[in-house]
Amino acid sequence: MTEKKQALLLVVSAPSGAGKSTLCNRLVEKFPGMTYSVSCTTRAPRGEEKNHEHYHFISRDEFYERVRNGEFLEHAEVHGNFYGTLKTTVQQALTEGRDLIMDIDVQGAAQIRKACEKLAPEDVLRKGFVDIFIAPPSMEELRRRLRGRSTDTDEVIEKRMRNAEEEMKERDAYQHLIINDDLDVALEKMVNMIRAERKKRR
Numbered sequence: 716m717t718e719k720k721q722a723l724l725l726v727v728s729a730p731s732g733a734g735k736s737t738l739c740n741r742l743v744e745k746f747p748g749m750t751y752s753v754s755c756t757t758r759a760p761r762g763e764e765k766n767h768e769h770y771h772f773i774s775r776d777e778f779y780e781r782v783r784n785g786e787f788l789e790h791a792e793v794h795g796n797f798y799g800t801l802k803t804t805v806q807q808a809l810t811e812g813r814d815l816i817m818d819i820d821v822q823g824a825a826q827i828r829k830a831c832e833k834l835a836p837e838d839v840l841r842k843g844f845v846d847i848f849i850a851p852p853s854m855e856e857l858r859r860r861l862r863g864r865s866t867d868t869d870e871v872i873e874k875r876m877r878n879a880e881e882e883m884k885e886r887d888a889y890q891h892l893i894i895n896d897d898l899d900v901a902l903e904k905m906v907n908m909i910r911a912e913r914k915k916r917r
């Protein structure tokens with residue numbers, strides 16, 4: 716009987732414009748069985764969003780109760796709504812051998828890192844945790860990419876650049892740093908890194 720592989724929890728952060736979403740989407744296409752972690756939120760569904768598929772839509776009261784019970788790996792308030800990742804949801808997926816990917820900011824990643832450190836060494840979540848920071852080749856290139864998207868005003872771009880400078884200070888806290896100078900090269904580095912992490916856990 717073959718032993719079930721240790722599934723990975725890939726926690727990926729990057730400044731806006733560094734190419735994180737594109738790389739994460741490419742990884743999901745590349746690795747069968749890899750899925751995005753589904754978060755809880757107190758906001759109402761938008762458009763075609765389905766409960767338990769895009770988000771777990773819950774009430775504020777339930778959210779607060781789960782926070783009090785320490786059920787979230789990470790949680791945050793964004794634009795007046797609350798978002799959080801349940802520990803049990805992630806543990807269940809990993810126990811079933813499914814790789815999860817979390818596209819999350821540096822604060823959320825820090826919360827997950829801290830939560831994993833408190834878990835027992837044999838916990839699937841602690842064993843599967845891998846964090847990755849995706850950085851632009853330079854701040855000048857990041858500014859060029861943000862301008863190239865033509866979706867933000869100059870004011871918004873400057874705010875994103877200030878946020879990026881703060882986020883870049885956290886990159887050394889991550890196990891892996893990927894410089895996204897060329898999308899295909901960055902993807903190949905991430906694929907190789909995931910394969911290496913899997914070998915370490917055999």
